[in-house]
Amino acid sequence: MSGNRAVAYLKPGAVEVRTIDYPTLELQDGPGVASENVGRKCRHGVILRVLASNICGSDQHMVRGRTTAPEGLVLGHEITGEVVERGPDVETIDVGDIVSVPFNIACGRCRNCKERKTGICLNVNPARPGAAYGYVDMGGWVGGQAEFAMIPYADFNLLKFPDRDQAREKLLDLTMLSDIFPTGFHGVVSSGAGVGSTVYVAGAGPVGLAAAASAHLLGAAVVIVGDLNAERLAQARSFGCETVDVSRGDVGEQIAQILGEPEVDAAVDAVGFEARGHGPDAQEAPATVLNSLMGLTRAGGALGIPGLYVTDDPGGIDEDAKSGTLKVRLGLGWAKSHRFTTGQCPVMQYHRGLMMAILHERVHIAKAVNATVIGIEDAPRGYAEFDQGASRKYVLNPHGVLDGLQPV
Structure with missing residues (x-):
């Protein structure tokens, strides 16, 4: 595949949907990418077909011009998706798995990761401890408000949902596991x-x-x-x-x-x-x-x-x-x-337990945050309405998988 529709920061107060390169298992140069990370090979990574990616208040800080985010930065750190390709070093995640992606990127190998402090991994951002997808000064990992996204260190980072059909039914709740619920x-x-x-x-x-x-x-x-x-x-x-x-x-x-x-x-x-x-x-x-x-x-x-x-x-x-x-x-x-x-929430300390609470009907998080599904092409409208104070959690639906789903 050659194209990939994605939401990019344009200037204060504006985002646009543009076509970017289809992801590969190697970090390419681009807006916000740390120079030391360019060319970083991710044999341990996977490519996801993004099923849901949410607009976050942290994204809004960038879009308001309240950070040093560069023009063209692809946004999105709240990602839920289906694996369509896996790297040769991935062992426990398979093509077809539906997974939640913690917003903090962690290697699983450094001292902090081994102490479950995955929000401040020492190996994924040359500038400082901790990294995230689509966020300024966080290593330059390409964001997931897109049709497809690359996720490194897949065996360590990803939370696989135990049943594909159940995951599809509860996707509006499960997409909150990547960030705001934990x-x-x-x-x-x-x-x-x-x-x-x-x-x-x-x-x-x-x-x-x-x-x-x-x-x-x-x-x-x-x-x-x-x-x-x-x-x-x-x-x-x-x-x-x-x-x-x-x-x-x-x-x-x-x-x-x-x-x-x-x-x-x-x-x-x-x-x-x-x-x-x-x-x-x-x-x-x-x-x-x-x-x-x-x-x-x-x-x-x-x-x-x-x-x-x-x-x-x-x-x-x-x-x-x-x-x-x-x-x-x-x-x-x-x-x-x-x-x-x-500091950043160490998502992996919580996401499996919260997944179980969702799957067993102990919490209805999508209803609590008023999850609202929109198409990826409607992302600029979602950002504008969110900035105006809309009481909604906007969930992008790049492949139509969320069509017809409502918070319950």
Whole structure:
């Protein structure tokens, strides 16, 4: 095959669908590819026919021009697909398998991978620990918002679904395993939440909604979601969450109206560096969520921080913000003996267990995040509507496999 339709970053505020080369088991030069990775042979890799690839809030940061992403970077790190070719060194994955792809690329050989810290693999990105598909400064691995994609280290990275027919039926739920479901779950686990906990999730985008659903799965007594988007707050209420509208002022007071006290046991930051201050007409203030959560979390509690923070933000509000230097009230967190967990979710710590929860009807994650299927040619519209605050998780359908599927 010669062509491959894919979604590429064009300029701030714009993506386009273009034809790129069909993938091979060798990393080619292209936008964002680390020079040291060009020509890297992947005999351990596979080629996937992409069955579903999701638009992520992390992609949106790039598309807004809030990173140093180059023009032409092929987007997409949330990939579910069918194996159509496997490299000569692949042993446990076969052609025809339907698989979930963790967004973090891991070699399975380095110290961090052997310690299950697959979000910071030492061998896949020459610039820094950790890599991802279709993301700026993450090694230049070509993104999966495309018809076909190459996945390295297949035996280690891929989660094979046990039954093809069942996987097809539940594909809208299973496609969330590549990123947002494990990421939301990781945020809740690292916040220390469990049976009987009160949990506050800042942000009602897809990751925040996934975190809220995860808190329910883990047995939380009360899950409160905060945002300033009425549609997204309504989506959180649709599956049993309490909500607070941060545009209406003090969050602690609103939490007290729900719980009888202004603090929670555990808190999750699902917003990240493009946070805004609380109250009406609040302006961007990138440390707002972190500082707010330290105030709202009980002494001895913890903060899970799956929301993205970057080292380079060209659109930052000041010189500190442009380098990811934020004015965080660490003294408050220290005084309350808080624990903080940041960084990429190590997807492989969670994805098999979450797959089983989906397959056995313990969670309906596609319904929680309002999964919405669109064609790959409609990706620019999906990005635009998502940027305008649509309470939907857009799922690209490059081969029509998702036709007729609805969240249940």
